[in-house]
Amino acid sequence: MPELPEVETIVRQLKKRGVENRQILAVRIDWPKMIAPYSYSSFSKKICNEKIVKLSRNGKWIIFELSNNKFLLIHLRMSGSFSKKPSKYDRAEILLSGGVKLYYKDSRKFGKWIFTYNPSSILNKLGPDALSKDFSWKYFHELMNKKNRMIKPFLLDQSFVAGIGNIYADEALWLAKIHPKKITNTINEYDQKKLYSSIHEVLRIGIINRGTSLGKGKSNYKDLNGKSGRPKDMVKAYGRGGKNCERCSNKMEKIYVAQRGTTICPICQSF
DNA sequence: GAAGACCTGCTA
DNA sequence: TAGCAGGTCTTC
Numbered sequence: 001m002p003e004l005p006e007v008e009t010i011v012r013q014l015k016k017r018g019v020e021n022r023q024i025l026a027v028r029i030d031w032p033k034m035i036a037p038y039s040y041s042s043f044s045k046k047i048c049n050e051k052i053v054k055l056s057r058n059g060k061w062i063i064f065e066l067s068n069n070k071f072l073l074i075h076l077r078m079s080g081s082f083s084k085k086p087s088k089y090d091r092a093e094i095l096l097s098g099g100v101k102l103y104y105k106d107s108r109k110f111g112k113w114i115f116t117y118n119p120s121s122i123l124n125k126l127g128p129d130a131l132s133k134d135f136s137w138k139y140f141h142e143l144m145n146k147k148n149r150m151i152k153p154f155l156l157d158q159s160f161v162a163g164i165g166n167i168y169a170d171e172a173l174w175l176a177k178i179h180p181k182k183i184t185n186t187i188n189e190y191d192q193k194k195l196y197s198s199i200h201e202v203l204r205i206g207i208i209n210r211g212t213s214l215g216k217g218k219s220n221y222k223d224l225n226g227k228s229g230r231p232k233d234m235v236k237a238y239g240r241g242g243k244n245c246e247r248c249s250n251k252m253e254k255i256y257v258a259q260r261g262t263t264i265c266p267i268c269q270s271f
Numbered sequence: 272g273a274a275g276a277c278c279t280g281c282t283a
Numbered sequence: 284t285a286g287c288a289g290g291t292c293t294t295c
Contacts, residue, residue: 001289033277060290077290079279089279108278110290153272158291165289214289215281221289238289259273261287 001221002076003060004130004163005206006229010082011057013224014102017084022096023051024066031091031106035113046115047072052096059126059162063119071119073112080104080111082224126162130203135161140196144184151187152180153258155199164199167212167238170263171202174237179271180257180264206230214239237263 024047035043050066064072083103092104128134154160155169173180175198178191209230213221236246241254245265253266
């Protein structure tokens with residue numbers, strides 16, 4: 001579920017909550033696989049009594065920088081999220097100094113909490129964050145020309161650019177009017193520019209809306225305060241198969257690209 | 272590239 | 284009840 005805008009929203013709200021500069025007093029883990037290869041007791045010993053020095057984000061990773069050069073990297077995968085309140089699908093709870101509690105829920109149990117002294121070992125595998133200066137036009141343009149891949153799976157490849165997932169890939173391609181199966185080095189410079197700016201636009205709008213919430217269920221995305229983000233009907237492409245394109249009013253189509261459900265307007269995004 | 276694995280909840 | 288899901292990883 002969470003892509004760059006959702007993760008950014010969560011990090012901002014955790015900061016606002018005053019998580020930074022607090023000490024971790026205790027941790028409870030209900031799904032031990034998520035902290036592998038550590039056991040609960042060794043994991044707990046590693047992080048307890050350390051201070052959260054700094055919170056940040058890189059792509060879809062949440063980075064807890066702790067005292068004594070320790071790091072906790074959290075990836076929410078499909079259904080992870082943080083909350084101020086406990087709920088049915090909680091997989092962990094952290095008690096911080098000052099009585100602040102954080103609950104981590106993850107119905108599908110795909111999320112990962114990685115304790116490490118060396119965050120680069122994970123973060124170096126990522127390409128530049130989609131909203132960072134390092135994701136420059138020059139970088140984008142050069143790789144687009146060099147690679148011979150379908151554009152959608154390329155956008156989803158975190159080693160190319162970090163933070164884009166299935167929703168925002170579909171949104172950006174729709175906005176730029178590019179077919180998701182188009183091969184990168186066949187896309188002309190004008191379209192590349194449209195796509196480059198569309199990526200920024202859809203991510204920024206996502207953040208302004210505090211993320212995107214598609215469904216109604218409990219596995220649906222909620223921010224730290226339990227609130228939904230941008231509603232489904234504000235999304236232009238993702239999940240709109242069978243509905244009318246908001247630009248040309250032709251029927252949107254659901255297709256599969258690299259095994260991922262993908263929605264396009266076959267007229268606007270002709271191949 | 273494709274397909275399966277990891278999991279559970281929701282929808283058709 | 285079958286099929287699908289915002290992500291990634293492994294193995295063809």
